Every structure is written in C-alpha cells, then in structure tokens.
Amino acid sequence: EDKVVQSPLSLVVHEGDTVTLNCSYEVTNFRSLLWYKQEKKAPTFLFMLTSSGIEKKSGRLSSILDKKELFSILNITATQTGDSAVYLCAVDQLNRDDKIIFGKGTRLHILP
Amino acid sequence: DGGITQSPKYLFRKEGQNVTLSCEQNLNHDAMYWYRQDPGQGLRLIYYSQIVNDFQKGDIAEGYSVSREKKESFPLTVTSAQKNPTAFYLCASSPRTVGAQYFGPGTRLLVL
Numbered sequence: 001e002d003k004v005v006q007s008p009l010s011l012v013v014h015e016g017d018t019v020t021l022n023c024s025y026e027v028t029n030f031r032s033l034l035w036y037k038q039e040k041k042a043p044t045f046l047f048m049l050t051s052s053g054i055e056k057k058s059g060r061l062s063s064i065l066d067k068k069e070l071f072s073i074l075n076i077t078a079t080q081t082g083d084s085a086v087y088l089c090a091v092d093q094l095n096r097d098d099k100i101i102f103g104k105g106t107r108l109h110i111l112p
Numbered sequence: 113d114g115g116i117t118q119s120p121k122y123l124f125r126k127e128g129q130n131v132t133l134s135c136e137q138n139l140n141h142d143a144m145y146w147y148r149q150d151p152g153q154g155l156r157l158i159y160y161s162q163i164v165n166d167f168q169k170g171d172i173a174e175g176y177s178v179s180r181e182k183k184e185s186f187p188l189t190v191t192s193a194q195k196n197p198t199a200f201y202l203c204a205s206s207p208r209t210v211g212a213q214y215f216g217p218g219t220r221l222l223v224l
C-alpha cells in the first residue's frame with residue numbers, strides 16, 4: 001500500500017531554534033514530493049522536489065530529497081512564532097490519475 | 113486575481129439534509145479535488161476530476177457526490193447518507209502536468 005509517513009507528529013521549540021521535519025514514503029511511480037504549510041485554513045505550497053540531492057531554499061526554509069532512501073527533510077532555521085503551523089508532506093505519482101498522497105502532518109509550535 | 117474560492121466559509125447541516133459546497137477556480141486547471149480534514153488527521157481524498165464531465169471516487173467517497181459540468185466548477189454535495197459529516201472540507205486544483213495542488217480557503221461543516 002502506498003504511504004507517506006511524517007515525523008515527529010508534533011514538535012515544540014523556542015523561537016530561534018532550528019527544526020528538521022521528516023517525511024518518508026513508499027509509493028509506486030514516484031513523480032515528485034511536495035511540502036505544504038497549513039496554518040488555520042488551507043495549505044499553502046512550499047516546495048516541490050523531483051531530483052535527489054538538490055536543495056530548495058526559500059528564506060529560512062529549505063528542503064532536500066533522497067530518492068534512494070525514500071525520504072525528504074524540511075529545515076527551518078531561526079524559527080519565529082509565525083512558523084507555527086502544520087507542515088504537510090505529499091507525494092505525487094506518475095500515471096496514477098493525478099492523485100496525491102498526503103502524510104498526516106507535523107504540528108510545529110514555536111514558543112516566544 | 114487568479115485563485116480558488118470556496119463557499120460558504122461555514123455551513124450548518126441538519127440531520128437528514130443534503131448540503132452543497134461550492135468550489136470555483138479561474139486558474140484554467142484541468143484537475144480538481146475534494147479533501148476532508150478531521151482534527152489531528154491528514155487530508156483524505158473524497159472525489160477528484162481530471163477533465164470536465166468526468167470524475168472518480170477517492171478514498172472516502174461514500175455519502176458524497178460531485179459534478180463537473182464546467183472546468184471552473186467542482187461542487188461537492190454532502191448527502192444524508194454521510195453519517196459523520198462534521199469536518200473541514202478543502203478543494204484543490206492542479207494543472208495536469210504538474211504535481212503541486214493549490215487549495216481554496218476551505219469550508220467548515222457542522223451538524224446541528
């Protein structure tokens with residue numbers, strides 16, 4: 001069965017800390033891995049990763065994919081209270097009716 | 113502005129009542145999706161549509177119905193057969209050739 005597993009399920013850190021969120025997957029016909037940030041409402045798109053070893057960066061957020069070991073990490077440096085959210089990992093599959101498989105998310109809470 | 117809109121923001125359903133959630137997009141995306149999100153859980157796929165006049169069941173389609181008469185619109189009806197409809201409903205769309213999905217703001221459905 002195809003699945004996406006995120007860890008930890010929840011995380012509480014102090015402002016200024018660096019955090020690493022994990023996403024492992026077992027899916028057939030992998031096309032890309034996606035990271036989303038969900039605050040109170042809809043998820044917003046962060047990164048799409050298709051190639052191993054190429055880091056994507058956006059400000060204090062960065063992500064990398066390892067297609068051999070089937071996982072990705074999302075790093076947030078110098079965390080701020082505005083980073084508090086649920087971070088969702090999802091995997092898109094080739095030739096599978098454009099469906100995406102989502103993990104359950106990591107709930108991150110940043111203490112001031 | 114391009115984007116995805118959902119309405120209403122909050123919806124109250126009485127026992128035995130059918131209700132319809134609206135989802136409209138002006139991004140010219142071919143594919144559209146409906147997800148349900150329950151507290152502490154990831155996104156679960158209800159229905160999806162890759163082209164107009166065609167749609168497929170997702171993982172939890174029972175008690176729901178959809179239509180795709182126009183490219184821009186993908187309404188979801190929560191029928192009386194759905195015994196536990198209280199949840200946050202998210203609509204998303206994507207171009208066929210790109211994995212990332214873009215989400216609407218969501219509709220929170222509550223049962224009276």
